[in-house]
Amino acid sequence: MSAPAQPLAQSLVQSVDWLAIAPPTIAAVAALAVLVADLFLPEARKPLLGWTSVAGLTAAALMLLPLLDGDRSTFCLPAPARACSYTADHFTLVVQFLVLGGALLTALLSMTSLGDERRRIPAGEYWFLLLSSAAGAALLPASRDLATLVVALEVASLPAFALVGIRHGDRRSSEAALKFFLSSVTATAVTLLGISFVYASTGTLYLTQVAQRVQHVDGQLHTLAQTGVVLTLVGFAFKTAAVPFHFWVPDTYVGAPLPIAAYLSVVGKAVGFSGLILVTVVAFPSYADAWGPALAALAALTMTVGNAGALRQRATRAYSAVRLLAWSSVGQAGYLLVPIAAAGYSEDPRKAIGSTVAYALMYAAVNLGAFAVAALVGRTKSLNRLSDYRGLYGTNPVTALLLAFFLLCLAGLPPGVIGLFAKVTVFSAAVDAGLGWLAVVMAVNVVIALFYYLQWTALLFRAPEGAPARHRLPAPLTAALALTGALGVVLSGAPQLVLRFAATGLF
Numbered sequence: 001m002s003a004p005a006q007p008l009a010q011s012l013v014q015s016v017d018w019l020a021i022a023p024p025t026i027a028a029v030a031a032l033a034v035l036v037a038d039l040f041l042p043e044a045r046k047p048l049l050g051w052t053s054v055a056g057l058t059a060a061a062l063m064l065l066p067l068l069d070g071d072r073s074t075f076c077l078p079a080p081a082r083a084c085s086y087t088a089d090h091f092t093l094v095v096q097f098l099v100l101g102g103a104l105l106t107a108l109l110s111m112t113s114l115g116d117e118r119r120r121i122p123a124g125e126y127w128f129l130l131l132s133s134a135a136g137a138a139l140l141p142a143s144r145d146l147a148t149l150v151v152a153l154e155v156a157s158l159p160a161f162a163l164v165g166i167r168h169g170d171r172r173s174s175e176a177a178l179k180f181f182l183s184s185v186t187a188t189a190v191t192l193l194g195i196s197f198v199y200a201s202t203g204t205l206y207l208t209q210v211a212q213r214v215q216h217v218d219g220q221l222h223t224l225a226q227t228g229v230v231l232t233l234v235g236f237a238f239k240t241a242a243v244p245f246h247f248w249v250p251d252t253y254v255g256a257p258l259p260i261a262a263y264l265s266v267v268g269k270a271v272g273f274s275g276l277i278l279v280t281v282v283a284f285p286s287y288a289d290a291w292g293p294a295l296a297a298l299a300a301l302t303m304t305v306g307n308a309g310a311l312r313q314r315a316t317r318a319y320s321a322v323r324l325l326a327w328s329s330v331g332q333a334g335y336l337l338v339p340i341a342a343a344g345y346s347e348d349p350r351k352a353i354g355s356t357v358a359y360a361l362m363y364a365a366v367n368l369g370a371f372a373v374a375a376l377v378g379r380t381k382s383l384n385r386l387s388d389y390r391g392l393y394g395t396n397p398v399t400a401l402l403l404a405f406f407l408l409c410l411a412g413l414p415p416g417v418i419g420l421f422a423k424v425t426v427f428s429a430a431v432d433a434g435l436g437w438l439a440v441v442m443a444v445n446v447v448i449a450l451f452y453y454l455q456w457t458a459l460l461f462r463a464p465e466g467a468p469a470r471h472r473l474p475a476p477l478t479a480a481l482a483l484t485g486a487l488g489v490v491l492s493g494a495p496q497l498v499l500r501f502a503a504t505g506l507f
Contacts, residue, residue: 050123061104096138099134120168136156164264165177194229198210250327253265288349309327324386339353341433369402369405372477373406
């Protein structure tokens with residue numbers, strides 16, 4: 001009996017490619033280091049935790065460079081199956097760059113925010129949770145089996161709940177965290193139920209094997225497989241904040257510390273969309289005739305509701321600037337869904353996905369920049385109303401020009417050339433897939449969005465009401481603004497740096 005056990009034992013021994021898993025691993029190690037260091041550092045030296053977190057995220061992002069020479073996989077089954085749980089391919093590296101870069105900029109914003117709210121936000125817990133969430137977010141695009149995908153999703157999400165409600169004694173923050181938690185737990189439950197059905201009908205969790213077997217399931221299990229596919233996709237639609245699963249977004253962004261709202265708008269969105277891309281294009285391509293039309297309808301509904309919500313914001317309403325950015329992020333999610341829907345109609349679905357990632361890179365840079373300006377204004381105007389930005393050019397001209405540039409990028413107007421080009425690639429993906437009606441809906445929504453983006457931009461250059469308030473720029477906030485501004489300008493001058501993803505595909 002010992003003879004057949006030997007090959008089985010050998011098959012369980014896997015050689016780990018440490019270079020491939022370095023980016024999420026470094027972020028996780030940095031999280032543990034910050035948590036331990038917090039026990040020994042006196043209160044006066046707590047800012048060192050922030051710089052340690054920035055260094056950890058920078059190191060994690062730099063470890064992407066050695067991976068550019070080719071695809072790497074680890075945690076693989078032995079031949080002939082050769083299915084892997086972790087793959088560092090082109091798609092993985094681009095999304096990990098987006099995630100770790102977004103987390104790094106969030107960390108820079110957070111250093112100023114924690115300094116202003118030192119008594120309300122515990123620094124050690126904050127940095128540990130942020131780095132833990134970033135580690136999960138960096139793991140997700142590399143996941144190639146459904147179990148790892150869900151684990152990464154929850155590692156990214158669970159710390160985010162706590163970050164939203166981390167302010168001590170803030171009722172609005174606690175309410176926002178509860179709404180976020182309940183919606184996300186519902187999404188997780190639906191996703192897990194769907195995955196269990198898929199596993200029961202196919203006998204595997206590896207995405208490539210699921211794609212092969214789900215087409216040929218036994219007739220008695222066909223309905224179970226279909227239900228599993230639908231539930232899995234619905235669960236990931238929750239994570240993308242697509243309508244009608246968006247109800248938590250405005251209140252969560254308002255209740256959370258502003259850097260965390262920025263983090264959720266970019267990194268949280270990247271997590272949801274990368275997971276949705278993996279389950280649709282990699283795991284369930286044979287169901288494209290079902291998820292393609294569903295995602296197209298979801299995209300149209302999401303961009304319309306998001307832009308309508310942003311349009312309703314009044315300049316004098318408390319937190320109207322943050323609420324406008326929240327509703328805008330819902331609308332932008334609709335644009336991001338368009339190429340994924342188009343992939344369901346395309347002969348080369350993986351090429352269509354490049355348009356989503358190109359748009360996500362543009363959106364991440366300029367949206368984080370807009371939140372950085374909101375964080376600056378919020379230091380002196382705690383209610384962060386749109387009217388608080390009136391006359392910003394007179395007191396902080398560079399900051400006002402940067403915000404105007406970010407808003408024009410989001411609107412798709414020059415000089416925000418990268419925003420215009422990114423929208424054109426999404427239009428092109430819809431038209432090439434034969435989704436002319438969706439391209440028309442998107443065109444109408446782009447026009448609607450122009451109104452509120454330009455309205456906010458115009459406020460920056462009007463005469464201020466009352467005494468103008470100067471906003472002092474701390475070094476970390478200055479660095480965040482400089483990085484996002486430089487990235488937006490460079491991409492507008494050389495949009496091919498991003499748009500080549502849309503032309504060549506990512507897998």
